Amino acid sequence: MIAAFGIRKYFNVKQSMLSNLMLKAVDGVDLKIRKGEIFGLVGESGSGKTTLGRILVGLLEPTEGDVLFDVDEDVTSRYENALLKGDKEELEALSKKYSIFKKRGNNRKILRRKMNIVFQDPYSSLDPRMRIIDIVKEPMIATDYLKGEAAEKRVLDLLEEVGLGKSFAQRYPHELSGGQRQRVAIARALATEPEFVVLDEPTSALDVSVQAQILNLLKKLKQERELTMLLITHNIAVVSYMADRVGVMYAGKLMEVGDKIQVLKNPKHPYTVSLISAVPQPKPRSIRQRIVLKGEPPNLIFLPRGCIFHPRCPFAFEECGWSTDEIVDDLSYLISSKYYESFGESVSIRTKDENTIIIENAKAELISEIVEKEKANLKSLTAIKKITQEVNYVEIKIHDFITPELYKLDDGRKVACLLFRAEEKNA
Amino acid sequence: MKEKEVLYEYALKAGLNGIEEQIFAIWNREDIHEAKKEKMIIDLAKDKLGLFERIGLKLARKGMLKIPLISRLARRALIKEGYRVAKELLSSLGIPQVDSVVKMYPHELSGGMRQRVVIAIALANNPDVVILDEPTSALDVTIQAQILELIRNLRKKTNAAFLFISHDLSVLAEVSDRIAIMYAGKVMEVGRVEQIFEEPLHPYTKMLLDVIPTMEKDTLKPAKGTIPDARYPPPGCPFAPRCPFAKEDCLKFDREIAVTKDHIVSCILYENKK
Numbered sequence: 001m002i003a004a005f006g007i008r009k010y011f012n013v014k015q016s017m018l019s020n021l022m023l024k025a026v027d028g029v030d031l032k033i034r035k036g037e038i039f040g041l042v043g044e045s046g047s048g049k050t051t052l053g054r055i056l057v058g059l060l061e062p063t064e065g066d067v068l069f070d071v072d073e074d075v076t077s078r079y080e081n082a083l084l085k086g087d088k089e090e091l092e093a094l095s096k097k098y099s100i101f102k103k104r105g106n107n108r109k110i111l112r113r114k115m116n117i118v119f120q121d122p123y124s125s126l127d128p129r130m131r132i133i134d135i136v137k138e139p140m141i142a143t144d145y146l147k148g149e150a151a152e153k154r155v156l157d158l159l160e161e162v163g164l165g166k167s168f169a170q171r172y173p174h175e176l177s178g179g180q181r182q183r184v185a186i187a188r189a190l191a192t193e194p195e196f197v198v199l200d201e202p203t204s205a206l207d208v209s210v211q212a213q214i215l216n217l218l219k220k221l222k223q224e225r226e227l228t229m230l231l232i233t234h235n236i237a238v239v240s241y242m243a244d245r246v247g248v249m250y251a252g253k254l255m256e257v258g259d260k261i262q263v264l265k266n267p268k269h270p271y272t273v274s275l276i277s278a279v280p281q282p283k284p285r286s287i288r289q290r291i292v293l294k295g296e297p298p299n300l301i302f303l304p305r306g307c308i309f310h311p312r313c314p315f316a317f318e319e320c321g322w323s324t325d326e327i328v329d330d331l332s333y334l335i336s337s338k339y340y341e342s343f344g345e346s347v348s349i350r351t352k353d354e355n356t357i358i359i360e361n362a363k364a365e366l367i368s369e370i371v372e373k374e375k376a377n378l379k380s381l382t383a384i385k386k387i388t389q390e391v392n393y394v395e396i397k398i399h400d401f402i403t404p405e406l407y408k409l410d411d412g413r414k415v416a417c418l419l420f421r422a423e424e425k426n427a
Numbered sequence: 428m429k430e431k432e433v434l435y436e437y438a439l440k441a442g443l444n445g446i447e448e449q450i451f452a453i454w455n456r457e458d459i460h461e462a463k464k465e466k467m468i469i470d471l472a473k474d475k476l477g478l479f480e481r482i483g484l485k486l487a488r489k490g491m492l493k494i495p496l497i498s499r500l501a502r503r504a505l506i507k508e509g510y511r512v513a514k515e516l517l518s519s520l521g522i523p524q525v526d527s528v529v530k531m532y533p534h535e536l537s538g539g540m541r542q543r544v545v546i547a548i549a550l551a552n553n554p555d556v557v558i559l560d561e562p563t564s565a566l567d568v569t570i571q572a573q574i575l576e577l578i579r580n581l582r583k584k585t586n587a588a589f590l591f592i593s594h595d596l597s598v599l600a601e602v603s604d605r606i607a608i609m610y611a612g613k614v615m616e617v618g619r620v621e622q623i624f625e626e627p628l629h630p631y632t633k634m635l636l637d638v639i640p641t642m643e644k645d646t647l648k649p650a651k652g653t654i655p656d657a658r659y660p661p662p663g664c665p666f667a668p669r670c671p672f673a674k675e676d677c678l679k680f681d682r683e684i685a686v687t688k689d690h691i692v693s694c695i696l697y698e699n700k701k
Binding site: 260 | 571
């Protein structure tokens with residue numbers, strides 16, 4: 001079992017004298033993968049799936065947070081309690097014992113044997129100047145798992161097991177097709193008898209029939225060896241076929257985590273709902289409700305506040321994290337174009353501070369009337385709390401926002417959406 | 428909200444006559460709030476051509492662009508008109524803030540927007556046939572859904588025929604009327620979309636449908652091997668080496684059989700059933 005707590009990974013994008021912007025690839029993810037399960041991680045490109053996968057096998061070090069490997073329920077709950085209480089000594093002790101980033105020397109080599117990764121693109125993840133036998137042998141040698149003839153014999157066994165045959169051992173990667181290369185990559189990942197394998201888009205570069213061959217192979221391997229797998233993919237069909245549990249990522253955060261059937265058949269988070277409704281089905285002329293999301297995923301440098309999904313969310317309401325800028329954009333559009341006749345030229349609108357907007361030369365009544373009318377169309381207006389008339393300007397206060405956490409529902413899944421905050425309290 | 432006619436009158440008053448098409452292009456968009464449309468339509472006044480420019484354009488269209496004075500008159504008009512047509516097309520394809528988008532470089536646009544621009548390029552000259560070569564395979568599912576919706580709407584609005592090339596059968600199920608399945612350079616099966624998905628005939632089509640992963644399936648049944656080397660294609664039916672029903676005669680078979688009027692299959696199994 002592998003457990004990740006509060007993983008954050010920020011990349012520097014611009015370093016100058018004045019600005020140092022951070023790209024928030026993964027922003028606060030807690031994840032537990034049980035022994036022997038396939039955990040599917042879905043999300044759009046740029047949602048941080050691959051970064052998270054690389055952190056879990058220790059290829060990247062997170063900016064914040066920790067990954068504990070080979071821990072049981074007991075240890076994770078102790079760690080969680082310590083996190084809640086802020087017990088630094090306990091955290092240190094646990095992290096020293098289990099964290100994959102604290103292991104050094106021989107321990108690190110042993111850890112390296114236990115976890116491995118299959119990369120996305122089989123055309124660039126194999127060294128073109130190495131023979132297949134050397135490629136598959138490399139992790140065994142690097143981690144002192146096996147040496148010499150024993151290693152070579154194991155390579156041949158592995159190649160047989162992934163369905164390639166011994167004759168492939170002396171070939172070079174360019175002689176193989178995409179599916180064969182991906183089999184080599186899988187053989188390499190399995191070389192040191194790992195317990196945990198990350199599969200980063202294992203089939204997205206492959207044909208459908210080859211994809212099916214690889215998926216079948218992975219399923220077979222999982223059953224034979226009780227492997228724990230993290231399957232990273234953007235293809236919901238693949239996840240629905242392979243995974244036991246599913247996590248949905250959006251802009252570096254987990255939106256929904258739960259059992260595959262629950263999450264994919266009966267999604268709760270508005271993002272999951274729209275994501276799954278957007279997946280094309282191989283059933284022509286089937287009638288179903290499709291929610292086509294507006295816009296694009298957010299800029300990862302300047303994330304929207306509150307719930308990161310709120311600008312695109314069809315169910316957004318007042319506490320979802322609307323900022324004054326968003327409201328000013330919509331209001332100024334209403335004032336300067338739609339209701340131009342009633343306002344005229346002299347109205348000016350600006351933000352005063354984080355929660356206040358000021359409109360000069362306007363009347364409070366008129367504005368509140370318009371806000372009431374347009375609320376249904378422009379979701380940002382729901383965040384307006386109070387409109388008051390001052391001597392020569394109108395002051396608009398907006399609601400405080402709440403950042404959603406993963407709320408646990410009755411059926412065991414977790415959803416990061418404010419719509420389900422109340423349900424957790426009841427449960 | 429003003430009625431369409433009222434708005435139209437307003438447009439006439441603002442001197443927007445002559446660009447009704449563009450007004451309706453904006454009006455027909457579904458993705459933006461109605462009030463925003465009004466502003467966009469009113470903004471169109473900026474693009475209106477002056478008297479001399481209109482004359483220049485008219486003469487240029489008659490092929491008098493080689494005369495220096497006319498070319499000078501027409502050039503500005505052509506650029507302005509080009510921008511206008513571009514904006515009209517882009518806005519009808521659901522691109523917000525066209526005024527700034529037309530002046531951007533491709534790298535400033537996101538994947539979905541680029542795909543819309545490419546579709547706009549294809550539609551610019553009112554073609555009879557539009558070939559869409561994997562238009563959504565580089566996109567995310569939510570953006571793919573936007574583009575598929577757009578293509579479905581375009582089908583209703585235009586008279587063009589669309590040839591949609593894709594490796595993803597699920598996408599084809601969403602957009603197409605008829606499907607042809609190709610394998611190693613040959614057409615294996617042609618039929619209406621229901622025929623292909625509900626009563627596939629060719630073993631290759633059946634295999635393709637079998638390997639779509641779903642929650643209900645326990646195991647997928649892919650055919651062994653991979654597509655043949657196109658330099659040395661196998662004789663006869665190219666799928667025969669992988670086909671579970673292959674016979675000796677398959678190596679000589681190379682014909683299309685019309686099982687029903689609009690369902691054509693290229694497989695020896697159906698030779699006697701026509």
